[in-house]
Amino acid sequence: MTSLICGSLAYDSIMQFGGRFSEALLADQLHKINVAFLVPEMRREFGGCAGNIAYNLKLLNGDPLIMATIGNDGGSYLERLDRLQITRRCVRTIDTSYTAQAFITTDVNGNQITAFHPGAMTFSHENKVADAGPVKLAIVAPDGRDGMLQHAVDCVDLDIPFIFDPGQGLPMFNGSELVHFIELATYVAVNDYEAELLTGRTELSLDQVARRVSALIVTRGDKGAEIFANGQRYEIPCVTAEAVVDPTGCGDAFRAGLMYGITQGMDWETTGRLASLMGSIKIAQQGGQNHAPSRQEIEDRFHKAFGYRF
Template sequence: MSKPSLICGSLAFDTIMSFGGRFSEALLADQLHKINVAFLVPQLRREFGGCAGNIAYNLKLLQGDPLIMATIGQDGSSYLDRLKQLDIDTRCVRNIDAAYTAQAFITTDADSNQITAFHPGAMAQSHENKVGDAGKVALAIIAPDGRDGMLEHARDCASLNVPFIFDPGQGLPMFNGAELEHFIELATYVAVNDYEAELLTERTGLSLHQIAQRVSALIVTRGELGAEIFTDGQRIDIPCVKADAVVDPTGCGDAFRAGMLYGLTQEMDWPTTGRLSSLMGAIKIASQGGQNHVPSRAEIEDRFQRAFGYRF
């Protein structure tokens, strides 16, 4: 029986609203010290999100075996029901009755400016989960989550000899240079986007080359420019796959990470793993939200062959 991939990260609800005007027309520059404004948002949608949920969703599309380690609150039953319907293992999802599930409230204006309010809720208790409770796993990923949970899960993986991907994402600013360097020392792989790579090098004082020397591979995604994988003293350039449409970048990084998890657990070479990851990001960007794209495994395989000339 194959071992699952442990996905440590957040489960969250994203409430996304569209304001037809411009924030700049409602905010007076000389009155910013006493703001009292309301925006009419006739368009609203609620999405299932959070890094752990998005990664697990995409890994399941590839017919991988995700096991989520996360926390939800008193309002999280609908998310649990969804994961169970998708046949995603939720035995390591802890319910925090005294909190709400993490959620983001995002309002976008006509110029694509955004005002976001984020409530961490149950995510702040993620450290109550223990990696050892997951049993035997093939690989783990430490994705954005509660600060204490990320630190503890990394230490747990290292002590249990569980290889893991350190994926700090938007959680990176929570950690100082010494803490980030400690994550790198414990991790098997590090995955960041280009902005996060700059912040990581700035805070740790380490160059990308020095970080790559401390892990089996350093992966840096660069949006429409593709990605770079630094491993065994070489750099592998991964091309960006042309998307059918560019609709919403939300969750593209998570889709990319799912491709990495699948490629690594299937012992694919790095060029193939990187290309599959790139393809998963391109498939996601053509849909709204992080979990609304629904390609079959066969469709993913066919798209990979069309893009790269061979099957994974």
């Protein structure tokens, strides 16, 4: 059951700030910020939402198909996909651009400030969903603006159900464009901050958004998640992590669990719980793709957390 993942491939430069952003930013001086954060720890990781989602879906023995663009410096990422046995037949190389790159600074409370260079991602609209072949489910995740718009329409034209996951790309779209995405989508997945931004820009309440799709999923960090589907609201608990190390990529891990549950026909409670578990596994490791539990270990941890097997 192939899952098409339309989104970014990126290199993440992840830096750790030993203090709190709230103590370094003066509320009455936000109109003229001039601040530097000392970050003695820095790593470069493979990232991008498409890469992260595909990685986690592969851990579940899913069949991810990435549709993304990568730059002239993307050779190491392509080699990694080969090692992971994740097909790259829908990954297009843009020779005139760098691969998208995120520069992420995290404080001691897990808050993040990110600077993002889109690079090759800007050309994502050159990829066509029709080239993917048979697909069970798709996700339109943060990517180039034109690519997100195009891929959503492509999915509808090809009768492919898809998750609209605007993520950090949400500010690129105005209210009417976001309403259009919602009307096209089968599912919408956002975190609590994105939910506030989505409802503010569209002037739709969460209930109104939920009535326009088969399911609306809102993640709320350590407070778990909510799934609005079938006229019901499902509360999904947060799974206690072995350690809280790095939130980078947790939302992508959650979405991989969603995609797996949907393609496998699981009920919404089980789907949400699996997604929550995947997020908790990821947060215990640095970077978006360094956790490596076996499928059996994931099943065992699900059983331990919820008392049954998925």
